[in-house]
Amino acid sequence: MTARFRYLPDTIEDQQxxxxxxxxxxxxxxxxxxxxxxxxxxxxxxxxxxPESLLVKKMHQLAGRNINANQYSYFLGAGTxxxxxxxxxxxxxxxxxxxxxxxxxxxxxxxxxxxxxxxxQTMVCELTGMDVANSSMYDGFTAVAEAAALAxxxxxxxxxxxxxxxxxxxxxxxxxxAEGLEYTVNTAERTGDITSxxxxxxxxxxxxxxxxxxxPNFLGSIEDLAEIKKIAQDNGALFIVSANPLALAVLQAPxxxxxxxxxxxxxxxxxxxxxxGPHCGYFAATKKLMRKIPGRIVGQSNDxxxxxxxxxxxxxxEQHIRRERASSNICSNxxxxxxxxxxCMSALGKKGIQQMAKLNIEKADYLANQLREKGFPIHNQxxxxxxxxxxxxxxxxxxxxxxxxxxxxxxxxxxxxxxLDTHMLIAVTEQRTKEEIDQFVAVLGxxx
Numbered sequence: 354m355t356a357r358f359r360y361l362p363d364t365i366e367d368q369q370x371x372x373x374x375x376x377x378x379x380x381x382x383x384x385x386x387x388x389x390x391x392x393x394x395x396x397x398x399x400x401x402x403x404p405e406s407l408l409v410k411k412m413h414q415l416a417g418r419n420i421n422a423n424q425y426s427y428f429l430g431a432g433t434x435x436x437x438x439x440x441x442x443x444x445x446x447x448x449x450x451x452x453x454x455x456x457x458x459x460x461x462x463x464x465x466x467x468x469x470x471x472x473x474q475t476m477v478c479e480l481t482g483m484d485v486a487n488s489s490m491y492d493g494f495t496a497v498a499e500a501a502a503l504a505x506x507x508x509x510x511x512x513x514x515x516x517x518x519x520x521x522x523x524x525x526x527x528x529x530x531a532e533g534l535e536y537t538v539n540t541a542e543r544t545g546d547i548t549s550x551x552x553x554x555x556x557x558x559x560x561x562x563x564x565x566x567x568x569p570n571f572l573g574s575i576e577d578l579a580e581i582k583k584i585a586q587d588n589g590a591l592f593i594v595s596a597n598p599l600a601l602a603v604l605q606a607p608x609x610x611x612x613x614x615x616x617x618x619x620x621x622x623x624x625x626x627x628x629x630g631p632h633c634g635y636f637a638a639t640k641k642l643m644r645k646i647p648g649r650i651v652g653q654s655n656d657x658x659x660x661x662x663x664x665x666x667x668x669x670x671e672q673h674i675r676r677e678r679a680s681s682n683i684c685s686n687x688x689x690x691x692x693x694x695x696x697c698m699s700a701l702g703k704k705g706i707q708q709m710a711k712l713n714i715e716k717a718d719y720l721a722n723q724l725r726e727k728g729f730p731i732h733n734q735x736x737x738x739x740x741x742x743x744x745x746x747x748x749x750x751x752x753x754x755x756x757x758x759x760x761x762x763x764x765x766x767x768x769x770x771x772x773l774d775t776h777m778l779i780a781v782t783e784q785r786t787k788e789e790i791d792q793f794v795a796v797l798g799x800x801x
Contacts, residue, residue: 457665460665481615493632501531
């Protein structure tokens with residue numbers, strides 16, 4: 354029997370057996386029909402192969418050169434955050450029946466996966482105050498673009514207004530999608546750290562399909578959703594809110610403030626930073642928009658024996674319904690990461706999530722006050738959650754270098770995005786200790 358190797362598809366003996374079957378003398382004969390001008394005639398410029406033991410050692414050495422949140426105190430947010438993840442999360446999602454599962458098309462053999470997704474949907478609805486949620490999206494950024502597409506197709510209007518305080522990467526993705534779907538995106542300017550209601554009202558008219566805001570916004574501040582809803586409602590536009598799910602444990606639910614669609618990223622609840630991904634987006638809406646939600650919705654019912662059962666109740670995808678009636682061409686979801694979030698929320702419980710959110714507020718407030726006492730101006734005039742903007746006496750790049758040398762990952766550099774030169778967006782989660790925060794202030798204080 355021919356020996357098999359972990360990473361090689363076949364052995365020399367296997368290759369020779371196939372060549373003998375094809376009546377060929379060498380592998381070059383396989384490519385005889387290809388012009389010599391496009392064929393590689395020299396070896397690839399890659400290192401020589403290593404034995405597995407040496408290769409593993411080499412990869413560990415390379416990985417060890419990365420700096421992570423286990424080694425350095427982490428004050429960087431801007432969309433991906435260092436939060437506590439209960440150990441049970443990894444234990445559950447590492448079970449093979451979950452991490453090898455595909456789309457649960459056959460409910461009779463997928464009840465565990467379907468129930469997990471159903472529980473995720475239920476918790477998202479509770480956090481957002483919405484009627485229905487789908488079984489997850491790729492991430493929070495693309496979820497916003499999907500929400501805008503739904504608004505445009507639903508209202509038959511050609512314009513979407515997005516607040517300048519929405520994450521810049523979200524706005525970039527939105528612009529890309531808008532070009533393909535042929536609708537325009539206007540930006541409502543900010544006043545300081547929040548959206549200008551005057552600017553928003555001036556731009557909103559009968560051609561506006563939706564208004565999009567972030568809650569808390571990219572600068573960490575809390576937008577006035579009730580007032581923005583009035584502007585949308587007066588013009589017949591849908592109101593889309595991109596919300597941090599952890600913040601919703603203490604903030605008023607967008608659904609109770611009039612949101613038509615609430616989207617966001619579940620990364621703060623159970624998903625590690627992992628150098629930027631993968632993430633898991635959520636998409637929740639009013640019952641009126643249920644049949645236009647992209648992706649899939651898992652429903653609960655009773656089987657023939659009267660027992661509770663789960664199934665894919667709604668699939669508004671182009672591969673399941675007529676293409677022209679599909680709400681989206683999204684081809685998958687993030688079920689494993691959605692499960693991670695569901696397990697995290699279940700492990701923490703309602704009180705645990707609220708306590709976690711309050712710690713974010715209290716620790717961010719403590720750092721902001723400490724910086725004020727040191728003479729650093731805080732840009733945020735409105736209430737903020739776990740991020741805020743501080744003005745520095747030096748460039749953010751130089752400040753981050755000094756912080757790095759002291760064992761910190763500093764904040765996000767806002768220069769070039771909002772013309773806020775020497776301004777840093779700092780994130781403070783429940784993971785940061787008083788000692789870390791005080792030392793962080795000391796390092797920045799030494800720069801002035």
